[in-house]
Amino acid sequence: MVNEEPTPSASGSLDEWPPEEAGDDRDAASRSMRERIDRARAREFLARMRTNAIAGPLPSAYLVWVLWGVVPTAQLLVWWLALLLWDSVSVVHSTLFLRRSETAKHPVVWVARQTITQCLAGLTWGLAMLWYNADVGVNNAILLVIVCAFALSSMNLLHYRLPAMVYTAAFWIVPTMVLLFEGGEYGRRLLLGVAVLAVSIVIYVADVTKQLSSGLEQRHQAEQLAIEVKKSAARIAHLAAYDDLCGCLNRRSGMEQLRLAGRLTETLSVVMVDADHFKTVNDRYGHPAGDSVLRELVRRLDDGLRASDVIARVGGEEFLIVMPDTTTEKAAQVAERLVRAVSAAPVEHEDIEIPVTISAGVATRFKTESVQDTLARADRALYSAKTNGRNRVEISPDQHPPSSPAPTTPHTDNPEHPKSRREGSKRFGAVDPWPKPPVTFLGASS
Numbered sequence: 001m002v003n004e005e006p007t008p009s010a011s012g013s014l015d016e017w018p019p020e021e022a023g024d025d026r027d028a029a030s031r032s033m034r035e036r037i038d039r040a041r042a043r044e045f046l047a048r049m050r051t052n053a054i055a056g057p058l059p060s061a062y063l064v065w066v067l068w069g070v071v072p073t074a075q076l077l078v079w080w081l082a083l084l085l086w087d088s089v090s091v092v093h094s095t096l097f098l099r100r101s102e103t104a105k106h107p108v109v110w111v112a113r114q115t116i117t118q119c120l121a122g123l124t125w126g127l128a129m130l131w132y133n134a135d136v137g138v139n140n141a142i143l144l145v146i147v148c149a150f151a152l153s154s155m156n157l158l159h160y161r162l163p164a165m166v167y168t169a170a171f172w173i174v175p176t177m178v179l180l181f182e183g184g185e186y187g188r189r190l191l192l193g194v195a196v197l198a199v200s201i202v203i204y205v206a207d208v209t210k211q212l213s214s215g216l217e218q219r220h221q222a223e224q225l226a227i228e229v230k231k232s233a234a235r236i237a238h239l240a241a242y243d244d245l246c247g248c249l250n251r252r253s254g255m256e257q258l259r260l261a262g263r264l265t266e267t268l269s270v271v272m273v274d275a276d277h278f279k280t281v282n283d284r285y286g287h288p289a290g291d292s293v294l295r296e297l298v299r300r301l302d303d304g305l306r307a308s309d310v311i312a313r314v315g316g317e318e319f320l321i322v323m324p325d326t327t328t329e330k331a332a333q334v335a336e337r338l339v340r341a342v343s344a345a346p347v348e349h350e351d352i353e354i355p356v357t358i359s360a361g362v363a364t365r366f367k368t369e370s371v372q373d374t375l376a377r378a379d380r381a382l383y384s385a386k387t388n389g390r391n392r393v394e395i396s397p398d399q400h401p402p403s404s405p406a407p408t409t410p411h412t413d414n415p416e417h418p419k420s421r422r423e424g425s426k427r428f429g430a431v432d433p434w435p436k437p438p439v440t441f442l443g444a445s446s
Contacts (some may be wrong), residue, residue, distance in 0.1 A: 004262055035226045037217055040109035041159045044216075046094040048156035049114050053090035055152075056083065056121070063128060063145045066164070070138055071131045079127060086121035093117060115163040118153070122171035129175040133182060143190065146175065147197065154201045159212055164205045168198055243313040245291055246298040254312020254320045261310070262371040265324040269331035269364045270374050272382040273301065273338070275317035276357045276390040285354060292349040293356055297342060304338045328364040328395060335360040335393040343391060357391035364396075 060083045067076055076355040102109065125146050132139050138387045150171050157164040172194070179191040241253040249257065261268050264333055275281075275297060282290040294317065300318065301311055310322040323331050346353035360383030365374040377396040 022381065028264055033220055037220050038107050039102070039104060040216055041162065041213065042104075042219065043098060043109060044212075045157075045163075046097050046114055047160045050094035050098070052153055052156040052169075053087040053094070053121075056087040056090075056149075058365045059145055059149050059152075060084075060125075063142065066141045066145070067128075067131060070135060079124065083121060086117055086124060090114065090117050091120070099441075105209070107407065111160060111163065115160075115166060118163070118167050119159075119170035120139075122150070122153065122167050123174070126171050126174035129178040132175075132178050132187075143175075143194075144325045145392060146171075147194065150198070151201060154205055157205055158209050159216075161206045161209050164202060164209070168202055172198060246294050246313050248298050248302070248319070249310060249312035251312060251314040251320075254310065254314055254322070257310040257312065258320070258322050258371050258375065259323050262374075266367075267325055267327055267364065268374070269323040269324065269326040269328060269362060269369070270371075270378040271321040271331060271335050272361045272378040273319040273321060273335075274315075274359050274382055274386065276359055276386075278317035281354060281356075285352060289349040289352065289354060293347045293354055297356060300341050301338055304334065304341055307369065323335060326364075328362065331362045331364065332393060332395055335362050339391060339393055359385035359390045360393045361385055362395045392422040411442050 030111075060080055062081050064076055074408070080257055093110075093114055097104055097107075128142055128146055132142060141437070148167075153167065153171075154164060157167055176191060179187040179194070183190065241249060245248045258270070268363075275293065278290065278293070281293055298311065298319070301321070305311060305321065305323075308324055310320075312320045312322075314320045323334070326334075339360060343357045346355045348354075359382060361378045361384065363374050363378035365371060381394040381396040384397070385392050388394065
């Protein structure tokens with residue numbers, strides 16, 4: 001059947017694939033890839049943040065246990081509930097994005113909201129340093145827990161450097177003030193160590209963020225390249241298999257389908273079709289008109305065929321129709337209808353009406369015959385139709401060789417018949433839509 005996929009150009013050259021559209025397609029592909037990269041970065045960032053928020057209550061619960069009975073219970077519970085609130089908001093927010101990450105718009109906005117929530121959590125963690133002077137052992141426990149919490153949270157801020165720096169500032173603003181102004185000499189030494197640790201973590205996160213972002217971009221570029229290669233391969237395969245003017249199979253693909261049908265079916269008929277006086281059409285109306293005639297001719301032929309039938313352009317104005325599971329009588333009837341359908345109305349090109357007729361030759365393969373020999377007999381029948389006046393159908397005169405009895409018709413009007421054409425057509429995924437006009441052997445009457 002006719003393939004209706006759009007083709008690159010009249011010449012069929014890949015280099016001539018619409019240049020204006022190609023530039024727009026490249027820009028659109030570049031924007032699409034950038035959007036996918038942004039969504040992927042946001043997806044991985046928010047997935048890490050959700051994991052961090054789910055694990056967040058554990059270190060905070062440990063610190064509450066350490067400080068229980070040392071600091072006012074009300075303050076401790078308010079602090080812990082505030083951390084639980086930020087963790088809950090973080091889990092809900094990140095989950096909402098992850099559920100719609102493939103279609104979510106403006107991922108940067110989601111990242112910004114998550115960063116704000118994370119900074120509020122970091123600021124709440126830092127408020128624990130307000131209880132720093134309660135007891136030396138408690139002081140060490142507080143500092144140890146918040147340093148561990150900061151380190152773990154920072155490891156989850158990969159893919160974005162700015163959120164990592166903002167979170168670091170929010171986390172350490174209160175501990176810095178406490179250690180600097182109330183910690184004494186020991187506190188300032190601790191602050192220096194904490195500063196070195198924080199700077200080291202930020203530098204590490206920044207470097208890893210750069211590497212992860214670069215790797216993520218390269219991965220998506222590779223995926224985009226694979227998509228483009230697949231599309232190019234599909235275009236090349238289409239150009240190799242289909243005639244770019246008419247949309248039907250070209251000669252090579254048509255011959256492949258003929259050989260395939262010869263292997264898979266017991267009854268195979270071939271129809272050779274040629275447009276009558278086509279050179280006159282080109283000479284009188286021009287080649288663009290001739291192209292319109294060929295396209296319309298293929299459309300009319302295709303309308304009269306089953307889904308299992310194959311039409312291929314094998315010459316300038318010559319076409320091959322492969323009809324599996326079809327007897328000579330049925331093939332001749334179909335060819336007759338195609339001849340009438342083509343000649344029923346002229347082809348319109350611009351404001352011109354061009355009368356068109358075709359000639360057809362029919363042959364059915366013998367069991368011991370190759371498909372090439374069947375094709376040659378159909379071609380001879382076509383030549384006979386051309387010499388006998390055109391606009392007609394001829395059946396190969398040597399359809400039944402004298403050395404073998406005439407084959408019985410494998411198709412009957414009974415749908416239950418084991419060799420019926422309906423059963424044969426199922427192998428090609430089609431239901432026979434043809435009516436049943438009377439059978440006429442045109443070759444015998446000529």
